[in-house]
Amino acid sequence: MTVGGNKLILALVLSILTYWLFAQSFLNIGPLVQQTYTTSDALLNIAVSLTSLFTGVFMVAAGGFADKFGRVKIMRIGLTLSIIGSILVIISDFTFLLLLGRAIQGFSAACLMPATISLINTYYHDKERHKALSMWSIGSYGGTGLSSVFAGLIATYIGWQWIFIASIIVTLIVLLMIKDVPEAKATQSHTSKFDFWGLVLFVISTLSINIVITQGGDIGWYNPTIIILVLVFVITLTLFYFYEKRKREPLIDFSLFSSRYFIGTVTSNFLLNTSIGALALYNIFTQQHFHLTGFVSGLITLPYMFGVLITIRIGERMMETHEAKKPMKLGSLIVTLGILLLSLSFLPTPIYIIGSLIGFLCFGMGLGFFATPGLNTAVVHTPKEKLGIASGIYKMVATIGAAFGITIFTTVYLVIDEHVSRTTGSFIAFLVCALFMFLSFISTRFIIPEAKEKELF
Missing domain, CATH: 1.20.1250.20 (MFS general substrate transporter like domains)
Incomplete structure (x- = not known):
């Protein structure tokens, strides 16, 4: 090859x-x-x-x-x-x-x-x-x-x-x-022992917070199990940070977060990926309120995929002719618009479904604009010997962001549905999601430097 x-x-x-x-x-x-x-x-x-x-x-x-x-x-x-x-x-x-x-x-x-x-x-x-x-x-x-x-x-x-x-x-x-x-790996000037205890602490902290995020709603947020897991997360994360700072070859090199390019892109990526919760919320709401089948509600979300496919290469070309921030900011704003269209659940059903189709198209187009510039900005400003760990962090925060989004937006919907009404619950839950999308725009705008993208290696 x-x-x-x-x-x-x-x-x-x-x-x-x-x-x-x-x-x-x-x-x-x-x-x-x-x-x-x-x-x-x-x-x-x-x-x-x-x-x-x-x-x-x-x-x-x-x-x-x-x-x-x-x-x-x-x-x-x-x-x-x-x-x-x-x-x-x-x-x-x-x-x-x-x-x-x-x-x-x-x-x-x-x-x-x-x-x-x-x-x-x-x-x-x-x-x-x-x-x-x-x-x-x-x-x-x-x-x-x-x-x-x-x-x-x-x-x-x-x-x-x-x-x-x-x-x-x-x-x-x-x-x-x-x-x-051919194989590709980081060049190391000396042989180092694998950071086993760092891995143990990191796995325990990440596992505990993931269980809290994904199972907290079912177990109960004030359940002793959830409270203990939150304490375990805080303690092990603190121990992990100070332990890693003393290691010559740490599992996670915290110097990565000294780069505004990296921390800004990671933050924006985390916030933008909470939008996955909007997909889950839409399926729950439409199947409960309009009695749609899972297949039909899934078909309504299809413009999301087409939107991604339409704009990914456009975002790439915008990155090449402008700085990467421009398509990233544009993507966050278009996703925000798409989520706002999904929030209009109080409209007559036919109009809301049409608005949803347009909303999911905007949703996908925004992610398409953001995808390549965001990923490229995260890795191009990372030293070669740290590419794997940087890529892992970038994708991990996307996974955790999706879990956060599903938990937060569906919880808001279910609580308001129980005490007010289903349409009000969906409206407010989607507005909360739109707020997260706008915060992604703010993160991109103010954390990532304005200068043209410049490779560091």
């Missing part, structure tokens, strides 16, 4: 689809999976959220592994784990294997995302890098937008297990495509 060619781009895009298109489709096939496993709603919900949980918890550590041991090696490990996880999910009706398979799929995604971004930044340069990052973003956002419709069609007309059979086939193809890709 020619390093830096289109074949490698295709392999990288297909590899991340194993998560965004295939593994994430589990969100839409819960009832069918439950028929196969005859398990409880609680266990099924755990199986649905387990992959995202493990992805968020281990992504930064996997990025560090990629820098230290090799990005191609970690990518191959991630692909192999994807195959193992898919096999475990479909091989039997034993619930333990379902949960184990979903956890392994999470490990797989944690390996693949920082490793593939690092490979793009290693083997592509200038405009070719921008193109490769755009293709990566199309795979990520496009896979997310397509997963609900894809999962519904496959599960309805063939069988839900074929989603993961297709994933295995795609993964095997990718392994063949990258067999000749």
Whole structure:
């Protein structure tokens, strides 16, 4: 394979689809999976959220592994784990294997995302890098937008297990495509011991806050378990910070956050990804209020995917002719507009549905404008030896942002629905989401420097 060619781009895009298109489709096939496993709603919900949980918890550590041991090696490990996880999910009706398979799929995604971004930044340069990052973003956002419709069609007309059979086939193809890709890893002037205790502290802190975010609404925000987990998070995060500051080769190099480019982009990315909660909120509201089926409400969200595909390459070209901040700011504002259109639930039903279609188109277009400039700004201002860890942090905050968004916006909706009305609940919840999107614009505008993008290596 020619390093830096289109074949490698295709392999990288297909590899991340194993998560965004295939593994994430589990969100839409819960009832069918439950028929196969005859398990409880609680266990099924755990199986649905387990992959995202493990992805968020281990992504930064996997990025560090990629820098230290090799990005191609970690990518191959991630692909192999994807195959193992898919096999475990479909091989039997034993619930333990379902949960184990979903956890392994999470490990797989944690390996693949920082490793593939690092490979793009290693083997592509200038405009070719921008193109490769755009293709990566199309795979990520496009896979997310397509997963609900894809999962519904496959599960309805063939069988839900074929989603993961297709994933295995795609993964095997990718392994063949990258067999000749040369290794790429950070250059180290000395041999260092792996930061095991740093990893332990980081996993405990991240796992505890992820459980609080994703399960707090079901367990109860004032439940002793949640309170203890919050304390565990604060204590272990504090210990982790001071422990890492003393390490010569830390798991996370906090000097990354001294860059306004990095911290501004990470903050904006976190806030913008809370918008995933708007997708969950819309499906809940329309199915409860208008009695739409999951398939129909999913079809209404399809313009989101088309919007992403339309504007990703435009955002890339704007970044090349202007500073990256311009498409990032524009993207945040367009997403804000899209969410405001989704909030107009008090309108007559036909008008609201039309407004929703336009809103989801704006939603996707805004993310498309932001995607490549945001990702490029995060990695291009990062030293080569820290690409994996920086990519892991960037994608981890996106995962946590999505979890925050789902929890916050649906909680606001449910509380106001219970005490006032359903339409008022949806209206206010979407307004809260729009506020987060505007804060993403503020973060981009005032934290990221105004100067033209300049590579540091």
